[in-house]
Amino acid sequence: MKSTPHSSTPRRRVVAAVLLAMIAAAPAGALAAPAADDLVVEITPDGGKYDDLNPIGIESCRADLRKIVTLRALAKDYTAGDLSQKYIYVTRDKASSCDPDILEQACASKGTEIDGCTCLYRSDIDAKSDISLENVALSTLLPDEGLTACDGSAESIYRFYLKVVPSKRGTPAPVPEGSAFKQNSGAADAGMSDATVVDATTGGSTQDSATPLVLEIDLEPPTTPDVEAFRLLSGDEAIEVSFPSTDNAEIVKYEICWAASGLSDGSASDGGATGGVGAQCRLSAGTESVRLTADDDGLLLERAYRFTTAAVDDADNRGNEVALGTGIPRNFLDLAEYYRQMHGPETGGCVQRPGLRSAGFGLAALGLAVLSALAVGRRRRNR
Amino acid sequence: MNQRNTALLSATMSLLPLSAAAEGTLGTKRTGNIEIRYAPYKPDMDSQFALPAGCEDQGPYARFFGDEDDGLLLFGFQTHLIQKYGTLAAGGNIGYFNVSGQAQAGLPCRPVGGGIASSADLGTEESEVDESSLKIVPVQGEVSYRLTIWEDLVPLVPVLRAGLDYYMWRMGSTSGGLAKFESGQSASGGTWGWHYALGLHVLLDYFSQSMAADFDRDAGVNSTYLTFEYMHAQIDDFGSSTSLRLGDKTVVFGLGFDM
Numbered sequence: 001m002k003s004t005p006h007s008s009t010p011r012r013r014v015v016a017a018v019l020l021a022m023i024a025a026a027p028a029g030a031l032a033a034p035a036a037d038d039l040v041v042e043i044t045p046d047g048g049k050y051d052d053l054n055p056i057g058i059e060s061c062r063a064d065l066r067k068i069v070t071l072r073a074l075a076k077d078y079t080a081g082d083l084s085q086k087y088i089y090v091t092r093d094k095a096s097s098c099d100p101d102i103l104e105q106a107c108a109s110k111g112t113e114i115d116g117c118t119c120l121y122r123s124d125i126d127a128k129s130d131i132s133l134e135n136v137a138l139s140t141l142l143p144d145e146g147l148t149a150c151d152g153s154a155e156s157i158y159r160f161y162l163k164v165v166p167s168k169r170g171t172p173a174p175v176p177e178g179s180a181f182k183q184n185s186g187a188a189d190a191g192m193s194d195a196t197v198v199d200a201t202t203g204g205s206t207q208d209s210a211t212p213l214v215l216e217i218d219l220e221p222p223t224t225p226d227v228e229a230f231r232l233l234s235g236d237e238a239i240e241v242s243f244p245s246t247d248n249a250e251i252v253k254y255e256i257c258w259a260a261s262g263l264s265d266g267s268a269s270d271g272g273a274t275g276g277v278g279a280q281c282r283l284s285a286g287t288e289s290v291r292l293t294a295d296d297d298g299l300l301l302e303r304a305y306r307f308t309t310a311a312v313d314d315a316d317n318r319g320n321e322v323a324l325g326t327g328i329p330r331n332f333l334d335l336a337e338y339y340r341q342m343h344g345p346e347t348g349g350c351v352q353r354p355g356l357r358s359a360g361f362g363l364a365a366l367g368l369a370v371l372s373a374l375a376v377g378r379r380r381r382n383r
Numbered sequence: 384m385n386q387r388n389t390a391l392l393s394a395t396m397s398l399l400p401l402s403a404a405a406e407g408t409l410g411t412k413r414t415g416n417i418e419i420r421y422a423p424y425k426p427d428m429d430s431q432f433a434l435p436a437g438c439e440d441q442g443p444y445a446r447f448f449g450d451e452d453d454g455l456l457l458f459g460f461q462t463h464l465i466q467k468y469g470t471l472a473a474g475g476n477i478g479y480f481n482v483s484g485q486a487q488a489g490l491p492c493r494p495v496g497g498g499i500a501s502s503a504d505l506g507t508e509e510s511e512v513d514e515s516s517l518k519i520v521p522v523q524g525e526v527s528y529r530l531t532i533w534e535d536l537v538p539l540v541p542v543l544r545a546g547l548d549y550y551m552w553r554m555g556s557t558s559g560g561l562a563k564f565e566s567g568q569s570a571s572g573g574t575w576g577w578h579y580a581l582g583l584h585v586l587l588d589y590f591s592q593s594m595a596a597d598f599d600r601d602a603g604v605n606s607t608y609l610t611f612e613y614m615h616a617q618i619d620d621f622g623s624s625t626s627l628r629l630g631d632k633t634v635v636f637g638l639g640f641d642m
Contacts, residue, residue, distance in 0.1 A: 233511040236486050236557040240512045291512075330508070332486035334515035336554040336562035336570035339443045341490055342432060344627075 055216045057315030061150030065139035065217075070132055071120070071160070086131050087163040088121040092143055097161050113143035120160075142217075155218045218315035222251050225311050227322045232307060236332040238293040241307065241324065243284070251311045255318060256290050257281040261304040261326055283312065292329075299329045413605045413641045416472065418459040420610060420637030423452035424480060426519065426629040427618075438492035447484035447515055455480045455519075457635070461527060469530045475546075476523040483516035485509040486557045515562065516555035519629060521616075523548045523578060534606075538589035542612060544580040549573055550618045550629045574627050575620050582612025584639060608639040 056064050071088055089103055098106070098117035106112065107119035120141055121133045133141075142158055229244030241256050259279035282297065284290045292299055299305065304326050311319040333341065429442025440450065461474030488508035525546025534540050554570035556562035562570040587607040588595035598604045612635045620626035 234508070235510055236513045238513075330488055332488055332510040332513055332557060333490075334486055334554065334556045334562045335443060335447050335484075335517055336515075336556070336564050338446065338487055338490070338515075339554075339570075340564045342443060344431070344443065 055218055055313075055315035057313070057317040058150065058219050058221065059316065061217065061219060065137070065142070065150065067138055068135055069138050070134045071136070071141070086121075086123050086125055087119060087161075088131065088133055089117055089119045089161055089163065090141060090143065091159045091161070092116050092118070093156055094159065097159075097163070103163065111143075118143040142215075150219060155216070155220050158215045158217065160215075216315065218313060218317060221317045222311040222313040222319040224320040224322055225251070225254070225309060227309075227324060230309060230324050232325055232327040234327070234330060234332070235291065235293075236334075237295070237299075237301060237329055238291050239299065239305070239307070239327040239329055240289055240291045241309070242289040243287050250313050251287070251319075252314045253284045253286060253312045254290070255281055255283050255310045255312055256292070256307060256324075257309070257321070258292065258299075258305045258307045258327075260300075261306045294329055301329050301331055304328050413463055413466065413470075415460065415462040415474070416639055416641045418457070418461075418476075418610065418637055418639040420457040420459065420476075420612075420635050422455045422457065422614065422633045422635040424455035424631050424633055425450075425452045426480075426517070427631055428628055431624075431628055434492060441490075441492040444517075446487055448482045448517070449484070452633070453480065453482045455521070455633075457521070457523075457637070459523075461525075466531075469528055469532055471526065471528050473524075473526045475525065476521070478519075478521040478523075480519040480521070481516065483514045483555070485511070486513040486515050510557070513557035514555075515557055518553045518555065520551045521548060521618075521629075522551070525578070529584065534586050534589075538586035540584040540586060540608065542580070542582045542584055542610070544578070544612070544614075546578055548576040548578050548616060548618055550576065552627060552629060572627070574618050574629050576616060576618030576630055577621075578614055578616040578618075578630075580612040580614040580635065582610060582635070584608035584610045603642055604640045606641040608641075609636075610639050611636050 087103060087107065089098060089106065091098055092113065094116040098115075102115050102117050103119060106114045106117045107122045109119075111118060111120070121131060123131050125131060141160075144156060226244060231242045233240040233242055239258075241254075243254055257279050258281075280297065282290060282292065294301060305328070306326055307324040308321045309324055310321045313319075425448075426444060428444040432442050434442060440446070455478050457476045457478040459474060459476035461472035463470055463472045465471040486509065488510070523546050525544050527542060527544040530541045551573045552571065554562040564570050585608060587609055595607065598607065613632075614635050615632045616630045618630040619628045
């Protein structure tokens with residue numbers, strides 16, 4: 001189980017939602033239009049769009065990873081006519097992009113994962129042209145066979161990169177390997193030795209996509225919360241479920257479920273609430289407490305409910321359900337309601353004890369106030 | 384609480400160095416004074432309910448907020464009218480009081496007929512999360528007399544106050560808004576009343592005349608007093624049987640500045 005650092009930007013629960021949103025951003029005419037059901041993923045050198053983690057949980061794993069996608073890499077800001085080598089590759093559980101030598105080995109071995117790097121596509125193409133890996137299942141791009149069935153219990157983070165290695169400006173075309181080559185071209189061409197070209201396509205500056213598309217595939221449910229730290233608190237026509245403060249970054253919210261216990265004293269608690277007839281559930285907003293009310297959640301007053309909870313992680317994986325106990329929503333009185341029910345006279349009820357007849361004191365005080373006002377007025381007139 | 388404050392007042396008085404030499408009143412001509420005062424306060428709301436034995440602590444205020452006093456803060460300003468035989472002044476005070484307590488499940492002592500009967504089968508449970516509140520803003524107009532003619536010799540100034548009061552009140556619901564007695568009848572309003580107070584003010588200038596002179600020169604404060612008073616406030620619309628009662632008998636203490 002891994003704790004994932006959380007960014008402040010909103011996370012997408014399902015990668016499909018993210019990918020669909022990208023379709024509209026595809027440049028018109030850059031590629032042949034994909035099939036209607038395809039998803040298009042763009043990886044751009046300057047990144048920016050894919051700086052969020054896109055978590056895929058247990059439930060969405062099968063559906064999302066079987067989606068047919070078109071992986072489109074856009075190479076921008078290169079001079080037309082320049083040639084380049086372009087790569088699309090994926091890393092597993094690596095914080096950074098692949099070393100060029102490792103990537104070359106991975107591409108040469110046709111999809112084999114080497115040191116966490118798997119080459120998906122390589123092409124020599126004009127620097128301004130896009131490349132695409134069309135109509136493939138997302139799961140086939142991931143170097144983890146266990147993912148096909150989504151039955152693993154591990155958690156991995158995959159990062160999809162575009163790498164562009166442009167040719168030296170002005171070089172008309174890659175020189176075939178083994179061709180005779182006159183050294184002293186004036187450029188810092190890499191990989192040349194003596195008069196034999198080992199790799200003539202290098203030149204200029206290499207650019208990896210600054211920010212990769214990141215898929216976090218989390219097939220491990222969160223740990224079971226400590227039920228002792230939860231509390232069912234009685235509110236006015238409501239039950240409030242308070243949560244423990246946790247430093248477990250994996251748990252992002254809790255699912256609270258409730259069902260009528262069947263007995264007025266709430267003693268029947270066989271099994272979880274979600275297994276009961278008519279059970280309802282609600283997700284917390286973050287790890288703030290959840291307030292379930294008669295108005296919003298349909299709780300009936302003076303009726304016992306069994307409550308259960310389960311932790312939910314950022315991939316929407318749901319942990320084991322634990323029972324929280326029984327709560328009974330009640331009508332609590334505020335001060336005004338209590339006062340009215342006591343027949344307080346301010347509400348028109350009958351007075352219970354007469355007040356002190358103090359009109360004399362009041363009039364005396366009023367007289368003092370009037371005299372004071374007169375004195376002030378006289379003082380001002382004398383000035 | 385009142386007994387405790389009275390004891391505190393007595394103890395403080397006994398510590399004053401009454402034998403110290405007085406050198407006369409400092410500063411410039413006085414025209415008025417301002418005061419900041421604090422009083423332990425518990426509105427007399429429950430006094431209008433004739434609670435039977437076993438239900439004495441089940442009046443609305445006691446049930447929600449307990450039997451202890453809470454704090455009332457008062458800010459006052461007065462203008463001096465006559466200073467020939469002591470100081471006669473007129474002015475006003477405005478205060479603030481706020482108390483909150485847990486919402487209650489029911490009436491342990493239910494009104495029956497014209498009275499209240501104890502009923503053990505009704506709930507005594509209180510909410511664990513929802514509260515109700517009572518806010519009071521007292522406004523007082525008053526005249527006061529301070530016997531200041533001997534304060535140069537003995538830094539103790541007897542004080543008498545009396546005035547008219549209007550206490551604005553507001554009950555808060557469990558949701559934090561304004562509560563209602565019934566549908567459409569907001570639980571807010573005001574209650575008239577009166578008050579008087581007796582007390583002693585301790586002239587602090589007496590203990591550090593140079594500091595008092597600096598305070599006068601720099602801030603225009605002629606004299607500074609430590610104030611102790613007993614106040615009786617009768618806030619019931621002058622004996623009305625249909626008004627919320629908010630009076631109390633308490634000790635008020637604070638600081639006063641003659642300007």
